[in-house]
Amino acid sequence: MKDFYMPSKRTASRTMNRRTPIYEGKAKQLFEGPEPGTLIQHFKDDATAFNNAKRGVINGKGVINNRISEYIMLRLNEIGIPTHFIRTLNMREQLVKAVEIVPLEVIVRNVAAGSFSTRFGVEEGAQLPYPIIEFCLKSDKLGDPIVAPEIAIAFQWAQPNELEDITSMALRINDFLSGLFLGVGIRLVDFKVEFGRLYEGNTVQIVLADEISPDCCRLWDIKTGEKMDKDRFRRDLGKVEEAYREVAHRLGVLAGESEVIATAKAKTKAKPKTKKKSRKT
Ligand code: ADP
Ligand code: AIR
Ligand code: ASP
DSSP states (O other), X not given: OOOTTSOOHHHHHHHHTXXXXXXXXXXXXXXXXXXXXXXXXXXXXXXXXXXXXXXXEOTTHHHHHHHHHHHHHHHHHHTTOOBSEEEEXXXXXEEEEOOEEOSEEEXXXXXXXXXXXXXXXXXXXOEEEEEEEEEEEOOTTTTOOEEOHHHHHHTTSXXXXXXXXXXXXXXXXXXXXXXXXXXXTEEEEEEEEXXXXXXXXXXXXXXXXXXXXXXXXXXXXXXXXXBOSTHHHHTTOSOHHHHHHHHHHHHTSOOOHHHHXXXXXXXXXXXXXXXXXXXXX
């Protein structure tokens, strides 16, 4: 007998597809948020490197990056860095404030690695005398070329005062994250962040946007020097999923694979709610 209350397949799929997609990126998707000025950021397992030249999937990456980025954005907010993060919605999604992205990738380096080592012939692992900031134009087509601040200002990609705000925030983020990772036995080698303009009433403010996760940081184990980030994927080093999970585990945001599986099962079973100990710090 047909269950009268069961929605038909058509109705169910219509309900599930109601969100308006805004943008499909390489690692994330953006959907229209529930309130004006908000977006839903969906973290995928897709991985790309070298500006889309290499493609693959890192199983569970989206879940882990969602958690790590939430944790870091919240901690940064506590020390006065304004961010786009509002709240986590589910395992792969977070609600964020919609911003106008400044089209620059802001890279902070503590230790020579990656393209820096290649460009200047400096051995990977050489400690830099102080943190070095590089700006790259956000353009996959052009291969994210490095831009001098003068060029960014000349082409109005950013105003001089915005570059000042971005630089000082990037250095504060670096100080804070270096300490945070050091505390869990990880060396923060370098990272990439993105900033955006948040328009509220008559004001516009530069805020940290996008994500901070092993996709956009170089993280090396202090004791062994082992890489715990996307370089494992870029360089075919293997144990990619394990490395991402280990970072999450050390930060205390994911107990382990069992939690991902348990949460997924709990969702499908829809058991009556029981009081659980909060994991939030
Ligand atoms: P890509 O665009 O390089 O493929 P992603 O797959 O990570 O990168 O897609 C996420 C996109 O969303 C990025 O282009 C990023 O600049 C943009 N973005 C991140 N946070 C916000 C935000 N709060 N408002 C608007 N756009 C954002
Ligand atoms: N990055 C740059 N573009 C995209 C990303 N994710 C990050 C890398 C690395 C830092 O920026 O993950 O942490 C410097 O990268 P590179 O390749 O310029 O050495
Ligand atoms: N994020 C860029 C890409 O997806 C660069 C990189 O991570 O290597 O290709």
